[in-house]
Amino acid sequence: MPDTAAPSMRPVSAEPAGVLSHTALNAEYRHLVLRAGPRATAARPGQFFQLLCPAPPGEAPFLRRPMSLYGADTAAGTVEFLYKVTGAGTRGLATLSPGDELDIMGPLGRGFALDRGWRNIVVVGRGAGLATLAPLARAARAAGIGVTALLSARRPELVVSEALFREEGAEVIAVTDAEGTSGPAHAERLLRGLVAEGRADAFLTCGSARLLRVQQRLAREFGIPGQVAMEQQMACGLGMCFCCVRDFEVEGETVHRRVCWDGPVFDMLEAVA
Incomplete structure (x- = not known):
């Protein structure tokens, strides 16, 4: 969590x-x-x-x-x-x-938390989310957790965190719009493959609502936990102005949370994509 x-x-x-x-x-x-x-x-x-x-x-x-x-x-x-x-x-x-x-x-804000019981995690990001997820590469390696990073961008030269993840020992799968490999259907096939290989103890994601929905579907199907860093306009960053409130679904009810103070990292299954 x-x-x-x-x-x-x-x-x-x-x-x-x-x-x-x-x-x-x-x-x-x-x-x-x-x-x-x-x-x-x-x-x-x-x-x-x-x-x-x-x-x-x-x-x-x-x-x-x-x-x-x-x-x-x-x-x-x-x-x-x-x-x-x-x-x-x-x-x-x-x-x-x-x-x-x-x-x-x-x-x-609240950051990602790595469970020491995880052996392998899948990191999924796109656009600005590639920057937000980058620190996980070093943190996971320090915790002895293997990482597969599915990094999505419009063009290959915009997959900005690829080298950083590789330097920390992660396996990187880069998908791009230009190459026709970044669609949700293809991402789902890749993620299902990782689940089948036992390499997806958790999903950690940021930057794409479409990819978030894919991961939520797989998380529910296979009982896999996940965390998402939410992107939102902010003013104070301290929870006082309430301009970054978003809806979340918790136990069947809609609740309102401040992204800057209650997040920006949330339980993936509670996020409304």
């Missing part, structure tokens, strides 16, 4: 973080590495930060921008983010250079 720590027990702070590197991975995604304090670098897979983005020329972002954790290393003192320039906040982020400072608040 996802992180069950009481919200009041989750330490969070805002602090300046120094830009160590900032590079373009491809035509869409940029990789930002920051030097940060021990609280930030202890962030767990699935958690996020609220970034106080600098103002790009002629614009003034009003709120912090939520950003999923792409990597955290306590020994190195670093946190990493992977993002795509889509609005004023990320246009401001794109102006940062090594040596600059960025105010970050976090870690926030």
Whole structure:
């Protein structure tokens, strides 16, 4: 199950973080590495930060921008983010250079939780979900859990976390729209194969409602647990503004939960895709 720590027990702070590197991975995604304090670098897979983005020329972002954790290393003192320039906040982020400072608040939310009884998990992501799921590669390896990563994107060059998963010993299956391999029917065939081989003790996913529905169907059919990191517009990130409320189905009833505070990682079978 996802992180069950009481919200009041989750330490969070805002602090300046120094830009160590900032590079373009491809035509869409940029990789930002920051030097940060021990609280930030202890962030767990699935958690996020609220970034106080600098103002790009002629614009003034009003709120912090939520950003999923792409990597955290306590020994190195670093946190990493992977993002795509889509609005004023990320246009401001794109102006940062090594040596600059960025105010970050976090870690926030409930992250993924790995059950030590699992031997093999399946990680399924698409688009921005590939960044959110990336920290699971290292965490699973440290826990002695094997990983098969089904990574979906529009084009092969946009499968941004493929190398990271492979470096941590995961088997990667990349599917893309351009190659005609990313449809739900093909994904279901691949996932059924992994279930038949005993390599799917759990599903962990983010980034695609269509793929989420496939996994929910298989989870119910085979009794497989799962967790999903939900993507949602956020304002405060602290559960106070209620702008990120979504519906969930719990024991046959519809309940309302705040993605930033009660999540962003939830039981996969409770999510309404």
